[in-house]
Amino acid sequence: MRVSSVTQQIKNFALTDARMAKVGIASIDRFNESPEGMHPTDFLPGCKSVIAFCVRLPDGAVNATYRTFEDRNYDIHGIYGAYGYVGAPNYNLLWANYKISRFVEKVTGCAAMPNTAGPTHGAKMLSMRHCAYAAGLGEFGWSSLMLTPEFGPRNRFGAVLTTAELTPDPMYSGPRLCEPEKCHICEKMCPTGAIPPYVEGEGRIVCAGGKEVDYSQINWAKCRLMCHGTHAEYNESGGDIIPIEMDDPLDEELGDINKYYAGHPRQNFHQHNPTWKCGNCLTYCPVGDWKERFRDTGLSAVDTDKYIDGDEK
Numbered sequence: 001m002r003v004s005s006v007t008q009q010i011k012n013f014a015l016t017d018a019r020m021a022k023v024g025i026a027s028i029d030r031f032n033e034s035p036e037g038m039h040p041t042d043f044l045p046g047c048k049s050v051i052a053f054c055v056r057l058p059d060g061a062v063n064a065t066y067r068t069f070e071d072r073n074y075d076i077h078g079i080y081g082a083y084g085y086v087g088a089p090n091y092n093l094l095w096a097n098y099k100i101s102r103f104v105e106k107v108t109g110c111a112a113m114p115n116t117a118g119p120t121h122g123a124k125m126l127s128m129r130h131c132a133y134a135a136g137l138g139e140f141g142w143s144s145l146m147l148t149p150e151f152g153p154r155n156r157f158g159a160v161l162t163t164a165e166l167t168p169d170p171m172y173s174g175p176r177l178c179e180p181e182k183c184h185i186c187e188k189m190c191p192t193g194a195i196p197p198y199v200e201g202e203g204r205i206v207c208a209g210g211k212e213v214d215y216s217q218i219n220w221a222k223c224r225l226m227c228h229g230t231h232a233e234y235n236e237s238g239g240d241i242i243p244i245e246m247d248d249p250l251d252e253e254l255g256d257i258n259k260y261y262a263g264h265p266r267q268n269f270h271q272h273n274p275t276w277k278c279g280n281c282l283t284y285c286p287v288g289d290w291k292e293r294f295r296d297t298g299l300s301a302v303d304t305d306k307y308i309d310g311d312e313k
């Protein structure tokens, strides 16, 4: 039997005590299409509900990426790393996971499993983006990032799994957030071409709660070139990052980037490899009042309108 008042208590706790920006609940049937080994019951046998939540990234942390890419003030980007990506948001989510899971166990008497957040503890992780989608927090964008109507892709997600049967939230049913047949901003703002142009039927389809959405098949090797500052491939057996020779045609397209990284030591240790040296797909997406927050305030000078409706200038 689902207990809605307990569900409401848990959601209130997530928003107030754990200070999350949004919270939603997915019933376990919404994960019927999960890949093998990545179903919530692979992590918590008997899991019946997934409580997904997010922190909003501070606009000032997002601003660090504009200063990096627009002013070429490269060293500021670490502020985005600390407060917009691997640092504060993940530790905030870790703490929220801990608090929410203990609260769920207290009020339901059922097991509640917290998840790690980001690459902080080396554990295998469920996809937090997919948990958030299944819990009705928003929709996927063509960039493969989860968009919320309030903050666009400028959120980080966490999720607690529980054997308690809570009342699920409806899937997101507001206006369509991403229209990749018209908007090409993430594709055009991606410095390595990792995000392909939208072609109907060529995206990856995600299905949950009777709702389907597609997103691009990102070229992760190209994305890592920017984010890790190296050509790198994951070693399938160990998961380590192995640098490969920089002799492919991308080098010509990426002249500036390669020059920048050439002067910086490449650290390829699994937990110490920077993964936050880009994020343009997140920082320039128009969803979540981008114009009002960043363009109209002068924080970004990029005219992203030229990448909408195929109306390139």
Ligand code: SF4
Pocket (backbone or CB within 6 Å): 141, 142, 143, 144, 177, 178, 179, 180, 183, 184, 185, 186, 187, 284, 285, 286, 287
């Ligand atoms: S930048 Fe445009 S196409 Fe890309 S995810 Fe955002 S809305 Fe969708």
Ligand code: SF4
Pocket (backbone or CB within 6 Å): 189, 190, 191, 192, 193, 194, 195, 218, 222, 223, 224, 226, 227, 278, 279, 280, 281, 282
């Ligand atoms: S993080 Fe940067 S390189 Fe990677 S997909 Fe986004 S825009 Fe492209």
